[in-house]
Amino acid sequence: MILLSIFLVLCRTAVSVDTWCGKAYRSNDPSFDPGGRLEKTSSLPYPVLNLQIQPRMHPYLEEDDTGAFIIDARQSDIDPTTSDNILIEQQQDTNFNLYFYNWDSNSIFFNIYRTDTNDHIAGPDVVSINSTGTTVDFSLATFTPSFEPYSIHLVASGATGHTYTASTQLLRLPERNDGGSVTKIDSLFGALLVKDVDSSWKPLFPYSFYLNGNWLAESEDNMAILKALGYNVLHIVPAGGIGYNFTQLDEWLNEAQRLDLWIMYDMRWTYQNSSLVEWQVNLLKSRPNLLLWYTADEPDGQVDPLSAPQDAYKLIKSLDPYHPVSLCLNCENYYFQEYAAGADIILSDVYPIGTNTTWSTRYDTVCNTTYGCCGCDNCVGHNNLSNVPARLDTFRQYQTQLGLPQKPLWGVPQAFGNSEFWKQTPTPQEEVVMTMLSINHGAKGIIMWTFPTTPELVSVTSALADLLTNKCADLLLGADLSSGLAVDGAPAADVSFWEDGQRMLLSIVNPSYEDAVGLVELQLPINVTAYSFTSLWGENQWEAVDDGTGANGFLQKTGLPGLSVDVLLLALSR
Template sequence: MPWESIFPYTYYVQWSLYWDNNVTTLDEFAAMGYNLIHIVPTGSLGDSSFPWDQFQPYLDRARELGIFFQYDVIWSPSNNTAMIEQVTRLRSHPSILLWYQSDEPDGKSNPINSTGLAREKIWELDPYHPSSLALNCYDFYYSDYAKGGEVILSDVYPISTNTSWSTVYGTPCNATYGCCGCDDCNGVFEDISDRIEEFNRRDDILGWEKTHWSAPQAFGNETFWTRYPTAAEEVVMALLAVNHGAKGLVAWDFPTTAELSVVTQKLAGIMTSAMIAKFLLQTPLMKLTVAGGRRVDATIWVDKHKKQALLSVINLNYSDMKGVVEVSLPNGLKIKSVSQTLWGDVVWEIDSPKMVSTSRGLLGLQVSLVVLRLFD
């Protein structure tokens, strides 16, 4: 069977809030367009004796649907029995894409060597699937905790939270103290891209390669967060992470609002396509220069063999941008035409083979994802 590239796009979904209603939830979820399942082991899945009889039909149905798992192995620093049982039993299941061994171990102050030990044990049992984990903190023993995974998720939740004062604990939040729900954040979209860029910078210093995914915020009205993100904010958060190198997206969490469910289903139809996987996983990412406004994030991926490029432009401002916005291409690339619009309704004009522009400006939080045809 030939190898297939996929760009994972999905939600974290708690077992007791959705899946355990019926195995048909797998069909329902897959029909929404998501290509990965992350079952958070709440409810009966957290029992000391794992309910295999209850769970096996879900494994069987996932195999039939051809949908993959980021499989949560219920690992604890003080007891790895459940993890060993899960990995040993499921390591040859065709729906296993990767193991998820730790959720915010840094935020929980788990022993700093714990994720590395878990990874070593998983590799002893199954050297064929990568391990993943989510990190909560901006700068808390990154090199120690990140040892535990080939895939590192950053869960940065900047929407509707006070990043300087903890409304939950009644304390200030700064670089060394306090918890505001988004560590070392400023409450702006750039918190997401800054985290990915910083983790990549540390990877270079440490001399290792990690694959970075992002966990866009799809929740609210709880603890630190006063509201849910809007649909426009959700798309900005997801594609901003992609613009800065995220190779997968797992939003927290589903079920979510009807508004977010609609927009993420629409986005799933694009992000899980073979064309997007080809661009994002097999071609280099290049950041672009934008003239005509501040806080416009632009990235291009170039497929020289097919003479095509994927262009992503995001207005990070809530306000509209008036006037001409120009995006310059890297040296050596020449635009022939805009061949396909994947997201948004920005009308791009080709001013020269090395520049696209829109004379209409950009609306607040407007996102444009287009395919460009290039000259030979």
């Protein structure tokens, strides 16, 4: 009876206390396990094939004559039976994970069919075991444009006689007749595609800030200032309640349209109210500069109902299937699967500058995995910028662990300070490092918190805007990302590259506050007979060095300063 009484008291306490990421954080509240963790699954003594198929574009349109499917055939030792399939069902994307033993072939043969008619769509073809991103073209001619998706299934066979299957859904929408825009997601590279003034599709790298509407109201020239600074997205943060003066908002959005600024519409205070969501979506969905919807802001931190983002997602998609839905997650590991189910695009906001990650200066408590709120959930170290890319890697790992196709990830670098947990504002160097670390680890958009910010950060982010949305966008959004290159002489360096056969974009970031001294050398990751390079960002002190074989080469320089970023564009010959 005593144990039962203690249990009931703990249950009542856990429900009534204030929490963040499920954890109590006030000094007078007890610590308890918040739950909601996605645990590492058990390993198997034999490999598992996780076969997946999805359309490359979401959605296809009536104007599209051909499409492509993406096929992933990952091999792992993770037990799929330990994963919950709620998110798979919500996406209507079922994957059958089948065991195989004594595998004696590196490939499987497959065909793709339309499920309702069993018509053959593509194949026979071959996909390599342990490969990702294999694309297969097909004709859209037999898919009548519709607001209802078509079910697709893939049937594959291997050398051992096993049969493997996977399924997905294909959406081919009717053309719009209301003047509204369409935003596609290219699931091969995680990019957004929009139509430019010539009505041709192009990739867009969203780069901007969450914007304080009070600043926007101070002057009718402020919208033009945003455009002149190079930011390409208007994301106004609504005040509490409904959050907008809709007469004023209409004027702002008209001005944004005139300036070619895309709209990222924020419903953080209303996304759980279905009537208000429906009203706002119907009010704005036909705007020609609408880019995407934004529903929940840190729902995991605020411990919103687990179903709330999914409910909003389904409602928005029923009203407007032409634009993606996004949300921002704050917690390192708190009901990721359930909250992430409510979006096509997941933002991550990790703010490591000027906060103590082990002791809450605001609430005078310890911060750990079961207690406390320090402004950077489960982060490690003081001003440790590597917390930013680590969170993106973690979210990507969770999706792989759950057997799900990867959703695009965006970064939310810290551009504020001197408030709450954060005792300092990032320096320009820190801001650039956090942004480029995000991009090095797969971020396909950057929306910083928050504007207005310091003049120094305005200056450096304006320069970055030209780099990311103009000079580098085609490779960042149209080529495979490879990460984890080693730099001799600078072990802390974080290096990634994007390569399309003729060009390579190379991003070299030193996230350490310490300088690397002496000779620093980076071997090119691919074989080329010759190359030249242009420095797009940084001190431009790299030199090309022939390795003597005529087949490859090195880049080298003396020293790598702390918090330095170098972005190089290489022209390749093979």
